[in-house]
Amino acid sequence: MASLLRAPLSSRISKLSDKESVDTPFAKSLISINDRRMKQCKSLSTGLTVRGLNQSNRGHLAKASKDSMDIESTTVAENKVVGRNQGIGGVEVLKNRFLEFKESNYLSNSKHYEKLAEAQEPKYFVIACCDSRVCPTKILGLQPGESFTVRNIANLVPPYEHGPSETTSAVEFASTFSSIRDIIVIGHSRCGGINALMRNSGDNGKCIEGWLSVAKSARITTEAAYGYLSFEKQCQHCEMESVNSSLLNLLTYPCIEKKVTEGVLNLHGGYYNFVDCSFEYWTLDYRPELEGGSKYGFKNHSVWR
Numbered sequence: 001m002a003s004l005l006r007a008p009l010s011s012r013i014s015k016l017s018d019k020e021s022v023d024t025p026f027a028k029s030l031i032s033i034n035d036r037r038m039k040q041c042k043s044l045s046t047g048l049t050v051r052g053l054n055q056s057n058r059g060h061l062a063k064a065s066k067d068s069m070d071i072e073s074t075t076v077a078e079n080k081v082v083g084r085n086q087g088i089g090g091v092e093v094l095k096n097r098f099l100e101f102k103e104s105n106y107l108s109n110s111k112h113y114e115k116l117a118e119a120q121e122p123k124y125f126v127i128a129c130c131d132s133r134v135c136p137t138k139i140l141g142l143q144p145g146e147s148f149t150v151r152n153i154a155n156l157v158p159p160y161e162h163g164p165s166e167t168t169s170a171v172e173f174a175s176t177f178s179s180i181r182d183i184i185v186i187g188h189s190r191c192g193g194i195n196a197l198m199r200n201s202g203d204n205g206k207c208i209e210g211w212l213s214v215a216k217s218a219r220i221t222t223e224a225a226y227g228y229l230s231f232e233k234q235c236q237h238c239e240m241e242s243v244n245s246s247l248l249n250l251l252t253y254p255c256i257e258k259k260v261t262e263g264v265l266n267l268h269g270g271y272y273n274f275v276d277c278s279f280e281y282w283t284l285d286y287r288p289e290l291e292g293g294s295k296y297g298f299k300n301h302s303v304w305r
Contacts, residue, residue, distance in 0.1 A: 121179040122148040129155040154193030157246035175255035186270040187243040218242040279304040
């Protein structure tokens, strides 16, 4: 079966035994993909013929790949490739993306996904905002099975005494994985949640206002230190200050504080600026044994550009 995974799709189909072609999910997946590609080829070829008749001044080239039966449609005059999702909207786009993922990633990495099906051993616990422009798996290249992730408005972590919530339960659950050595709280530029927190208008709805109250200390600290700046600049500072507030709140969880003290878990802050595509990074330096002065500091600060 491993040799089949490395072979071109057309040869994979032909090499399957009669029993495999009927009984195994893997074989059924390959046959399904093959049938779908044949339909795409037929549909696209028909479309090329029609366009060629209606636009005589443009030549079209259709090349069928011998192994995968992919078709590339090129308009000679405009040099455009007809995309898989062109003219498709809604959930149909997601369907095509899923099938593409299955074909190009899942089936070609079957051993990895078989292992993940048995158990997960994530390396990181990522806490990020639910803003659609901030996708930690994309910007940090995280792969399936590599990161335990929770996303919420303004990437906040309530203190332990806050009580049960989806984020507090995720923190407790993540602490049970011995494989997780790093927790990363990621803030970002132009955060709508932080903007609402700084406006403090009270008109965001009961649930939102209640949630944003978790970061009240970040707003107060920002206003005290940077109140002389424009509102936009204050929001930028608060976006980072809220990350630090969440890092300190993580230490209120007994399971987290114990691991950090033992040196088996590190807490990191991150700030993704999608305006200039930069990522700022730092690590919380927790010194519980320190007599006098602050037990908290930050180290390893860097900016990735």
